[in-house]
Each structure stands twice: as structure tokens, then as C-alpha cells.
Amino acid sequence: MDHPYRPQDFFRICRTLVPAIVCLFFISAVFAYGSDTDPSSSGAMAQMVAAAARISPPWDGPVSGPPGMKGKRIAMVCEDLRNGGILGVAQGVQKAAEVIQWDVKVFDAGGTGQGRDKVMADALDMNPDGLILVGADAGVMKPLLLPFARQGIPVIGWHVGPLAGALTGGPVSMNISTDPLEVARVTAAAAVVNSGGRAGVVIFTDSNFNIAMTKAEAMAEIIRKSPGSTLLEFLDIPISQCAERMPKVTRELLERHGENWTCALAINDIYFDYAVPELIKLSQSTKHIRFLSAGDGSPSAFMRIQAGICQIGTVAEPLSLHGWQAVDELNRLLARQPVSGYIAPVHLVTQDNVKHDGGPLLKYDPDNGYRDIYRRIWK
Numbered sequence: 001m002d003h004p005y006r007p008q009d010f011f012r013i014c015r016t017l018v019p020a021i022v023c024l025f026f027i028s029a030v031f032a033y034g035s036d037t038d039p040s041s042s043g044a045m046a047q048m049v050a051a052a053a054r055i056s057p058p059w060d061g062p063v064s065g066p067p068g069m070k071g072k073r074i075a076m077v078c079e080d081l082r083n084g085g086i087l088g089v090a091q092g093v094q095k096a097a098e099v100i101q102w103d104v105k106v107f108d109a110g111g112t113g114q115g116r117d118k119v120m121a122d123a124l125d126m127n128p129d130g131l132i133l134v135g136a137d138a139g140v141m142k143p144l145l146l147p148f149a150r151q152g153i154p155v156i157g158w159h160v161g162p163l164a165g166a167l168t169g170g171p172v173s174m175n176i177s178t179d180p181l182e183v184a185r186v187t188a189a190a191a192v193v194n195s196g197g198r199a200g201v202v203i204f205t206d207s208n209f210n211i212a213m214t215k216a217e218a219m220a221e222i223i224r225k226s227p228g229s230t231l232l233e234f235l236d237i238p239i240s241q242c243a244e245r246m247p248k249v250t251r252e253l254l255e256r257h258g259e260n261w262t263c264a265l266a267i268n269d270i271y272f273d274y275a276v277p278e279l280i281k282l283s284q285s286t287k288h289i290r291f292l293s294a295g296d297g298s299p300s301a302f303m304r305i306q307a308g309i310c311q312i313g314t315v316a317e318p319l320s321l322h323g324w325q326a327v328d329e330l331n332r333l334l335a336r337q338p339v340s341g342y343i344a345p346v347h348l349v350t351q352d353n354v355k356h357d358g359g360p361l362l363k364y365d366p367d368n369g370y371r372d373i374y375r376r377i378w379k
Contacts, residue, residue, distance in 0.1 A: 042197060045189035045222075052186045052315070052348035055356045059368040061342040065328065066335035068100040068378035072130060074330065075123035076104050079135035080111035080240065083270065085296025085317060086135040088363065089158050092323015093132060100327055100378050109136065111240035120144040124151075130330045133157040137209045138172045145171035154333035156326050162214035166341040174329045174339040176322050180211050180294075182346045183315045184218035187294040190313050190348060191263045192226045194290060199229040202253055204266040207236045212267040215294045219265050232257050239270055246274035251282065262289060269293045269301035269314055276310045297349060299362035305354050316349045316364035324374050331378065 076093055078086050090106060097104045105126060107119035116136065123131060124147055131148050138145065138160035148155055149171040157172045164177040191199045201223045205216035216234065223231045233253070237245055253261055266272060272291045279289065290312045293301060297316020304311035321344060329339045347357070347364055358365030 042193075045193055045226075048186055048189045049193050049348060052190075052346050053350055053353055054347075055353050056367045057345055057347070059366075059370055059373060061325070061344070061370065061373070062328070062340040062377065063373060065332055065340065065377045066337050069331055069334045070101040072102045072334060073126065073128050074102050074104045074130050074132060075107065075126055075128040076132045076134060077107045077109065077116075077119050077123050077136065079109050079116075081106075081108045082111070083135060083239065083268070083296075084298035084300070085159070085268065085319060088296070088317075088319030089134050089323045089326070092320035093134075093326055094323070095320070096324040096327035096374065099375060100331065102327070104132075111238075116141065116144065124148065127151075128153060130334060131155045132326050132330060133160055133172065134326075135159050137161065137211070138167075138170065138175070139210055140208070142171065154330060156330045156333070156339075158322055158326055159209075159211055162210045164343045166339050173333055174341070176325050176329065177211070178315075178317060178344050178346050180215045181218050183294045184215040185222055186346050186348050187215075187265055187292050187313070187315050188219040188222035190350075191265060191290070191292050192222070192229055194292075194312060195229070195262060197226060197228040198262075199223065199226070200257065200260045200262040201229065201231050202233045202235065202257075202261060202264050203231070204235050204237055204264065204271045206239045206267060208238055209267075215267050216265075219294060223265075230260070232261060237271070239268055242270050242274050246271055247278040250275045250278040254282070259288060264289060264291045266291070266293050268295050269298040269311075272304070272311055273298075273300050276304060279310060297364045302349065302354060302359060302362040305349060305351055306359075308351060313348055313350050316347055318344050318347070318364055318366050320363070320365050321370050324370060328374055328377065 078090055081087050094104055107123050109115035109119045131153055133155060138157055145155060155172045156174050158176045160172055161175050162180055164175055164179050166174055191201060203216050203219055206212045220231055220234055223229050291310050292312060293314040295315060295317055297314045301311055301314040332339055349364055357367050
């Protein structure tokens with residue numbers, strides 16, 4: 001039998017349906033907003049930069065693991081100790097090794113192929129319990145790393161490839177690094193935001209390292225997609241040749257582009273160590289060109305940022321933390337456990353936050369208690 005229509009039924013149905021409709025509308029709005037993940041949009045870039053510049057982010061890494069395997073002999077092969085990032089990690093490894101009671105022998109390849117061949121042979125000859133590879137490209141180094149793998153010597157790397165975190169299918173079990181793509185995007189976004197969306201950009205990279213090219217290409221993509229910004233040049237200059245080449249390159253860029261060149265992006269602060277003195281010598285206004293680096297947060301970069309001389313930002317690696325993490329990851333392998341796979345968050349150092357998290361000591365050293373946490377893990 002048909003039910004007669006009653007007004008109260010209408011209101012009862014509305015009370016039932018309206019919350020569901022509102023909920024569906026809200027979910028749709030959230031998905032619509034979340035689907036706009038274009039990192040080149042002005043809103044997304046501003047949010048990205050603000051998040052990366054946050055002060056003292058809390059520790060989000062491992063809090064448990066195997067006790068320290070004392071008395072191990074470790075080889076640490078460094079690509080080039082003249083590089084501030086590599087030096088900072090090496091110092092972090094040595095400090096952590098004192099705590100865990102390891103004997104670490106340091107080898108410096110000096111940034112040359114001949115140097116790599118020699119130090120890798122020397123490292124293998126010492127028959128180490130483990131190898132820490134700092135700053136060298138694991139792809140290029142693979143033939144030199146395979147003898148370690150054949151002897152069952154575990155290998156941990158820092159900045160040894162384009163992917164951060166745990167690795168499979170090769171001699172290196174872990175690449176300790178912040179996410180290079182995120183580093184690059186934050187750096188390029190900061191350039192665009194600082195310029196009001198009208199950056200004239202030159203990018204410096206080093207094709208000897210896959211991680212450097214990955215970062216440089218990601219920065220270039222952000223600039224190309226940013227309306228109003230222009231990628232003027234993409235220059236491949238080996239880090240090992242910065243001292244002799246950057247002064248001349250800086251002069252030539254000024255001659256070619258003049259005031260259209262408003263921003264330089266680099267995969268490492270070392271490029272600016274030699275570009276800034278040239279600008280000062282040429283009496284160029286420091287208000288004309290702004291420098292930002294996608295690594296590693298060198299002392300000279302911190303000084304330039306603090307003084308407001310050309311450089312306005314560096315995406316600084318937590319070098320000491322990464323050194324402690326390298327020891328922890330290798331300790332896990334020596335205990336026949338998997339690596340933690342921890343990837344530290346990206347941090348942009350600017351004039352606004354440079355006095356925090358190690359800034360007074362001219363480095364990025366997050367104030368999150370990581371040393372005490374690793375001590376507790378190793379017991």
C-alpha cells in the first residue's frame with residue numbers, strides 16, 4: 001500500500017542526507033586541492049620553502065637497533081676532502097666511531113680517477129670489516145667496489161647516487177642523503193619565490209656525479225615551468241676545477257647576460273666560493289645576483305648568508321648527523337640486520353634561521369638529540 005506523503009518525512013530525510021552530502025563535498029575538495037601537486041605553482045613553492053626553513057624539526061629517525069659491534073676496523077674512502085660536505089661527514093664518522101669504539105682509517109681520492117683507483121686498492125689491502133664511501137659515485141666506482149662485495153665486506157655510502165635510502169642489487173647497501181629531488185625543488189623554488197617569480201637563472205653542476213645531474217635537472221625543470229622565470233644557462237663544471245674556472249666563467253656570464261642574470265643555482269656551495277670574490281673584485285652590486293645552493297651547507301656559505309653577501313640560501317645537509325648515521329647503518333650490517341633506510345628531511349638555511357641548529361658554528365647540525373639517541377641504540 002502507498003504511504004501518504006508527510007512533511008516530517010522530508011525533514012527526516014534531509015537530516016540523514018545532508019551530513020553525507022557535506023562530507024562528500026569536503027572529501028572532493030580535499031582531493032581536488034591535493035591533486036594540484038605541481039611544484040612550479042607559486043602557492044606550492046611558497047609552502048615548500050616555508051616547510052624546509054622550519055627551525056629544529058624533531059627527530060624522526062630510528063630509535064632502536066643492534067648494540068654497537070666494538071673493535072671493528074673500518075675503511076673510509078672520501079672522494080675529495082677539499083669538499084666541505086665530504087669533510088663534514090668524515091668528521092661525523094670519526095666522532096661516532098670513538099663512541100662505538102671502531103678504528104677508522106681515512107683515504108682521500110683527491111677527486112681524480114687515478115686517486116680513486118689507488119685508495120680503493122689500499123682500502124681493500126687493509127682487509128676492513130666494513131667500508132664507508134663518502135661522496136664518490138657508486139656507479140662509476142662499481143668495478144672497484146665489487147672486490148669488497150666478493151669478500152663479504154659491507155658498504156655504506158654518502159651521496160653515492162641519485163636515490164636516497166636503502167639500495168639493492170649492488171655493492172652499496174645504503175645511500176645516506178636527503179632526497180636529492182626534494183633538495184633541488186626546494187632550492188629552485190626558493191629562487192623563484194625570492195625573485196617574485198622573475199628569476200634569470202644560471203645552473204652549475206658536475207656531470208661526473210649522477211646525483212649532481214639529478215639535482216641540476218630537477219632545478220632546471222622548476223625554473224622552466226615557472227612563468228616569468230628564465231633558465232639562461234646550464235653549465236657543467238667539475239667541482240675539482242672550480243678554483244681555476246669559476247672566476248673566468250663568472251666574468252663571461254656577466255658579459256653575456258648583464259642584469260638579466262639575477263640568480264645562480266649550484267649543486268654545491270663550492271662554486272660560489274670562487275664566483276663571489278670575482279663579483280666583489282669587479283665591483284658588482286651584491287643586490288644584483290642572488291646565489292642558492294642545493295648542497296651542502298659549507299662554512300663559507302653560512303658566512304655569506306649571515307653577512308648578506310650574494311648568497312641567500314643553501315639546502316644544508318646535516319653532515320655530522322649523516323656521519324653518525326653511516327656508522328649506525330654499517331653497524332646494523334655488521335650485526336647482520338637490515339639498514340634503517342632513514343632519510344633526513346630537507347632543510348633550507350636562510351638569513352632568517354641561520355642562527356639556529358648549529359648556525360653559529362657555521363654548519364647545519366639539527367638540535368634534535370640525535371647523538372644521544374644513537375648512543376642509546378648502541379648501548
